[in-house]
Amino acid sequence: MSRLLKIIRPLLTLAVAAIIVWTLWQRLAPQFEDLPAHATQPKPFDAAFIRLSPREIATLPIAARFDHPLGSPNAAMTYNARPFRIERHLGDDLNGIGGENSDLDDPVFAAGAGRVVYSGVPGPGWGNLVILAHRVPDAECPGDFAVVQTVYAHLEKITVRPNQSVQRGEELGTAGTAGGQYFAHLHFEVRQGPYINPSVGYADAPLNRIPPHAFISQHRGAPDDQGNPPPFLGAEEVEIEAQNK
Numbered sequence: 001m002s003r004l005l006k007i008i009r010p011l012l013t014l015a016v017a018a019i020i021v022w023t024l025w026q027r028l029a030p031q032f033e034d035l036p037a038h039a040t041q042p043k044p045f046d047a048a049f050i051r052l053s054p055r056e057i058a059t060l061p062i063a064a065r066f067d068h069p070l071g072s073p074n075a076a077m078t079y080n081a082r083p084f085r086i087e088r089h090l091g092d093d094l095n096g097i098g099g100e101n102s103d104l105d106d107p108v109f110a111a112g113a114g115r116v117v118y119s120g121v122p123g124p125g126w127g128n129l130v131i132l133a134h135r136v137p138d139a140e141c142p143g144d145f146a147v148v149q150t151v152y153a154h155l156e157k158i159t160v161r162p163n164q165s166v167q168r169g170e171e172l173g174t175a176g177t178a179g180g181q182y183f184a185h186l187h188f189e190v191r192q193g194p195y196i197n198p199s200v201g202y203a204d205a206p207l208n209r210i211p212p213h214a215f216i217s218q219h220r221g222a223p224d225d226q227g228n229p230p231p232f233l234g235a236e237e238v239e240i241e242a243q244n245k
């Protein structure tokens, strides 16, 4: 009798397990089938979730020096039409000194050596957008480098490809109107960290943005006292100055 029980018990257990699985499947399977297509099919990637991998970060070009992205290296011929944090702005709006569309199709330059981590049209307000990622020497960061992104928006055209490495001063595209939405200007942002997301150009909080103009000024090269000294004001020039009075 106990022998028979020994054989029946595992069979019974198996049967009960099979019934449970079958019942659950009967309840759930129709629900899976009823799900709308967008719930079961893979979606195109969401830019909000892209983070540069440690390997990508380690291979980013090092950018110790930055220059202005529009106009001359000293940004002559441009002015800042809407500075950082004015009217919730997250960047600087660099505009040709002629105003309106005077800077339309002017070259936009990479502010520093970096890699193209985004290039495209993320949304109607942005128009053509390029994001560069840079490795900036910073003793206060782990590995002695900070990941910094520079953002170039409303471009008339883009002349770089994703994953392309660029030098400081290399042309990325030209200043534009985001498809006629604005007078031509360059919306320029500096962002901190490895998360790549076109995101927004205006917000109540500065998010991961830092003041672009101050950042460029801090990274223009050697400190002032290490460059060439200003011309020596000789005796002759003093005399001329005195005569003019």
Ligand SMILES: [Zn+2]
Pocket: 082, 089, 091, 092, 093, 186, 187, 188, 201
């Ligand atoms: Zn702007």
